[in-house]
Structure formats: structure tokens, C-alpha cells
Amino acid sequence: MSKDRRAPHVSSDHPVSGVAGRYATALFELADAEGALDAVAGDLERISAMLNESSDLVRLVRSPIFSAEDQTKAFGAVLEKAGISGLVKNFIGLVIRNRRLFGLSDMIGAYTTLLARKRGEMTADVVSAHPLQAAQVESLKAALKSATGRDVRINTKVDASLLGGLIVTVGSRMVDSSLRTKLNSLKIAMKEAS
Structure with a gap:
């Protein structure tokens, strides 16, 4: 009897499906077998943070102009500098060899979903x-736990264009209490009134 190798679908958070889901599921199963779920998650969080901070790294990941060899050399140097080795380094190497590096952010999101x-x-x-x-962050976690009945892990991102407030997305639900949205709503209401 063969084991079903399809990535499971998760209704909340990042969907765990498609190419990213298959890669994330494979990494998750390997990390689970080695007892390294948290270590892998930590390495992936560091990679995600580096992607958020570096437009050059994003360009390396997403651009088809770079050869697999160039991506391997460049990403290898980044991983070495960040102290990332072992399972995650091998995983990134496989992703690069298979020319799927463009989906790395989705793979990280899917892994995080599986772990959560x-x-x-x-x-x-x-x-x-x-x-x-x-x-x-702790106050927000408590409020979200109260609303959802589950422990909540929070990924934060800064967008100065919001002016103030928050946009919170849990699964398919989004609450936008940003000042930018409120001002835009007021602007539309004023246009309609005149």
C-alpha cells in the first residue's frame, strides 16, 4: 500500500498545496523524522527575514535570469553567513537544482502552516x-487566542504607508483597522456626499 504523498490542504494560514506544498511537506517529514522541526523552522524564519530585508536576495530568488549555478553560489554564501546548514541547506540546494527557488517564500509559509x-x-x-x-505582540496573541480558541503564532511586518493601526489576517479572515483605510473610506464618503 503506497503512502499518499500529496500535500494536505489546510484551510487556514497558507494553503499547503501545489509545488510549494509538496516541497514543504517533504521538508517537514524529514525534519520530523530527524526531530529537527524547531531547528528547521528557526532556519526558515531567518531566511524569510533575510528575504524581507534584502531586495537583492529577492531578485536572486525570483529572477529566471540567474542560472542554478549562480543561485547555488550566491545562496550558499548567504546560508553560510547566516549559519544555516544541514537539512535546510540541503533543501535549498534541491530547490535550486530543480529551478523552484522562486517558490521559496510559499514553501516557507507552507512549512510554517504544517508546523502550526x-x-x-x-x-x-x-x-x-x-x-x-x-x-x-503578547496582548495581540491573547486577544486572538480568545477569539479563535487556539494558540496563535504572530508574523509581523512593517508597512509605513498604513500611517497607523493594524491589518491582521488569520486564515481567510482579515481585519483592517489601519489609518490609511479609514482615511480612504472617509475620502470616498465625502466624495459621495458632495
């Missing part, structure tokens, strides 16, 4: 105008 599901957690993506302080 195993732990019984949900993931919330929070975009704020300014970096959130630790106390604010």
Missing part, C-alpha cells in the same frame, strides 16, 4: 505602521 497545525496553533499575519513592542 501539528502544534494546534494558528498563524496570524500582522502588518503595522511601526514595529510592535513585545507587550503589544
Whole structure:
């Protein structure tokens, strides 16, 4: 009897399907077998943070102009500098050889979803105008846990164009309390009134 190798579908967070889901599932199963789920998650979080901070790295990941050899050399140097080795380094190498590096962010998201599901957690993506302080993140976690009934892991991102407030996305639900959205709504209401 063959084991079903398709990536499971997760209704919340990032969908775990398609190419990214298959790669993430394979990495997850290997990490689980080696007892390295948290170590792999930490390495992937560091890679994700580097992608968020470097437009050059994003260009390397997404551009088809770079050969697999160029991507291997460049990403290898990045991983070495970040102290990432072992399973994640091998995984990135495989992704590059298979010319799937463009899907790395989705693979990381799918891995995070699989890990959260195993732990019984949900993931919330929070975009704020300014970096959130630790106390604010904890308060938000508590509020989201109260609303969802599950532990919530928060991924934060800063977008200064929001001006103030937050955009919180949990699964397919989004709450936009940003000042930018409120001002745009007011602008539309004023145009309709005149």
C-alpha cells in the first residue's frame, strides 16, 4: 500500500498545496523524522527575514535570469553567513537544482502552516505602521487566542504607508483597522456626499 504523498490542504494560514506544498511537506517529514522541526523552522524564519530585508536576495530568488549555478553560489554564501546548514541547506540546494527557488517564500509559509497545525496553533499575519513592542505582540496573541480558541503564532511586518493601526489576517479572515483605510473610506464618503 503506497503512502499518499500529496500535500494536505489546510484551510487556514497558507494553503499547503501545489509545488510549494509538496516541497514543504517533504521538508517537514524529514525534519520530523530527524526531530529537527524547531531547528528547521528557526532556519526558515531567518531566511524569510533575510528575504524581507534584502531586495537583492529577492531578485536572486525570483529572477529566471540567474542560472542554478549562480543561485547555488550566491545562496550558499548567504546560508553560510547566516549559519544555516544541514537539512535546510540541503533543501535549498534541491530547490535550486530543480529551478523552484522562486517558490521559496510559499514553501516557507507552507512549512510554517504544517508546523502550526501539528502544534494546534494558528498563524496570524500582522502588518503595522511601526514595529510592535513585545507587550503589544503578547496582548495581540491573547486577544486572538480568545477569539479563535487556539494558540496563535504572530508574523509581523512593517508597512509605513498604513500611517497607523493594524491589518491582521488569520486564515481567510482579515481585519483592517489601519489609518490609511479609514482615511480612504472617509475620502470616498465625502466624495459621495458632495
